[in-house]
Amino acid sequence: MVAGMSAAIIAVGTSKGAFVLRSDERPKFKTSRPLLTGEEVYSVAIDGRGETPRLFAGSSSFYWGSAVRASDDLGKTWTDPEVGNIKFPEGAGASVDHIWQVRPGGADEPGVVYAGVEPASLFRSDDNGETFALVEGLWNHPHRPKWQPGGGGLCLHTILTHRDDPQRLLVAISAAGVYRSDDRGGTWRASNTGIHEVDQPDNFPEYGQCVHKVSADPENPDRLYMQFHGGLFRSDDFGDKWVELNGGVPSNFGFPIVAHPQRRDTAYVIPMDSPMERWTAGGKCRVYRTTDAGESWEPLTKGLPQQGAYLAVLRDAFCTDGMDPAGLYFGTRSGDLYASADEGESWKRVATNLPPILSVRAAALD
Helix, strand or coil: CCCCCEEEEEEEECCCEEEEEEEECCCEEEEECCCCCCEEEEEEEEEECCCCCEEEEEEEEEECEEEEEEEEECCCCCCHHHHHHCCCCCCCCCCEEEEEEECCCCCCCCEEEEEECCCEEEEEEECCCCCCEEEEHHCCCCCCHHHHECEEEEEEEEEECCCCCEEEEEEEEEECEEEEECCCCCCCCCCCCCCCCCCCCCCCCCCCCEEEEECCCCCCCCCCEEEEEEEEEECCCCCCEEEEEEECCCCCCEEEEEEEECCCCCHHHHHHHCCCCEEEEHHCCCEEEEEECCCCCCCEEEEEEEEEEECCCCCECECCCEEEECEEEECCCCCEEEEEEECCCCCEECCCCCCEEEEHHHEECC
């Protein structure tokens, strides 16, 4: 938690490169020139464990394939790793299509960085993102041959480490569901109990659910919030069981879900109309907030368009900056970036006419 500060940085990944926005006083931001041009940047991350922030970008080039790039000067320059610094070992019979998630490890694991890719698999780096190795336990899971892709592909898009125990990992895969490890990735088990799958012979299968995003409560490390393809869910035991929470939102469909960085029981979602339309519900851009762990929700609309707003916000394009009061940020597929410096009470469009936004991350700046 960073209290009493206002300077912030936002990293934005788009379908045609990346951008970095800086602010000395939220929510006023200045946008960089285009970075990593010619590359699809499906994922960005900001690692604040060192003396200076390190930015990561999971990028894909038509010519050079996929790589995890890093910047130690807030995006001015980026590493140019050897082709395939993240790749499957020979004999795996797969190649990396996109890097959907880059996630620094916990504070007590300096140098550890995780990456989730398509086809669904997890990679781990122990040298601060320079090289990555496949987490074999998940790749060799007996369920994997039966996993089916969601609309965006067979992607591992969420990686969470338990705040109090780095041995415990949780990942979410579209459309395989949630998997959990209690031994630092050595072995894995499906963790989808309670998540229904509509219009299927088995409404509560062991795996195969189309999970869109999972976020962790800051105060209760065992409490998780999920945006599912057809509902909102909560777990109070780090994914062992899930309960459905659908009251107070205009639609059960959506992509991102974000927990408040300091306040327990508080989370945010952006509902979409349906799996067919996939735009903000009712043509109104509304962020919904719960302060009671999902039992009820309230709309936050000040500064957001409420007429003719058919916007799409992808699963990784909504985040907080970890500050106090919390800043919130989301980007749209139409290239607009919105920011709030007061925990969602009011919003301002801080960038427009960007390429389609795929990923957004933010952090405090000293």
